[in-house]
Amino acid sequence: AQSVTQLGSHVSVSEGALVLLRCNYSSSVPPYLFWYVQYPNQGLQLLLKYTTGATLVKGINGFEAEFKKSETSFHLTKPSAHMSDAAEYFCAVSDEAGGTSYGKLTFGQGTILTVHP
Amino acid sequence: GAGVSQSPSNKVTEKGKDVELRCDPISGHTALYWYRQSLGQGLEFLIYFQGNSAPDKSGLPSDRFSAERTGGSVSTLTIQRTQQEDSAVYLCASSQRDRGRSTIYFGEGSWLTVV
Numbered sequence: 001a002q003s004v005t006q007l008g009s010h011v012s013v014s015e016g017a018l019v020l021l022r023c024n025y026s027s028s029v030p031p032y033l034f035w036y037v038q039y040p041n042q043g044l045q046l047l048l049k050y051t052t053g054a055t056l057v058k059g060i061n062g063f064e065a066e067f068k069k070s071e072t073s074f075h076l077t078k079p080s081a082h083m084s085d086a087a088e089y090f091c092a093v094s095d096e097a098g099g100t101s102y103g104k105l106t107f108g109q110g111t112i113l114t115v116h117p
Numbered sequence: 118g119a120g121v122s123q124s125p126s127n128k129v130t131e132k133g134k135d136v137e138l139r140c141d142p143i144s145g146h147t148a149l150y151w152y153r154q155s156l157g158q159g160l161e162f163l164i165y166f167q168g169n170s171a172p173d174k175s176g177l178p179s180d181r182f183s184a185e186r187t188g189g190s191v192s193t194l195t196i197q198r199t200q201q202e203d204s205a206v207y208l209c210a211s212s213q214r215d216r217g218r219s220t221i222y223f224g225e226g227s228w229l230t231v232v
Contacts (some may be wrong), residue, residue: 036223041225042210043223043224043225044223047218090160103212103221105160105162105221107161
């Protein structure tokens with residue numbers, strides 16, 4: 001069974017600073033990995049996903065993440081934070097390669113990102 | 118509409134009552150998923166539908182929870198004899214198909230409060 005750990009339930013950065021949100025996963029098979037963002041009172045929006053191929057994945061709003069198999073990590077980064085990036089971010093893993101549904105996602109507990117002026 | 122639509126957006130119900138939550142997936146999407154988001158448990162998978170295949174109900178927390186999908190489109194999640202621990206946001210999602218190249222789109226959720 002897969003699992004996801006997000007290190008840090010709250011991260012605070014200054015506007016213009018680097019954003020780094022950490023995600024480590026556990027999976028018995030090559031995973032599919034996702035980052036979702038949730039703004040207050042809204043649903044989840046996909047930022048980016050890794051399925052196969054290039055390990056550095058670029059997403060929307062300037063975010064990117066790198067799949068590192070040796071470290072079982074999929075950390076999310078953005079070079080320069082904007083006030084509009086303030087939201088909750090979720091890392092998720094899908095175990096489709098293990099025979100389960102692609103959309104049967106296991107989510108981390110989420111990281112709330114605060115951006116201050 | 119262009120996105121996944123859920124109704125009601127908010128529901129307050131008394132303990133012991135039954136509730137129904139509705140999901141309209143994006144047109145043409147064959148895969149549909151229900152998730153629950155609560156303070157104590159985070160985001161949890163509940164159930165998954167793919168075309169005419171039998172649904173994967175492995176995430177349903179008890180037999181008070183059930184879901185159906187009519188005509189391969191609209192889905193209804195039913196919670197019988199609601200308990201306070203059922204209070205959560207119920208999120209529906211859909212994708213064109215249950216494959217790695219598909220994007221999973223989430224609705225804005227139905228916020229359920231059991232009093």
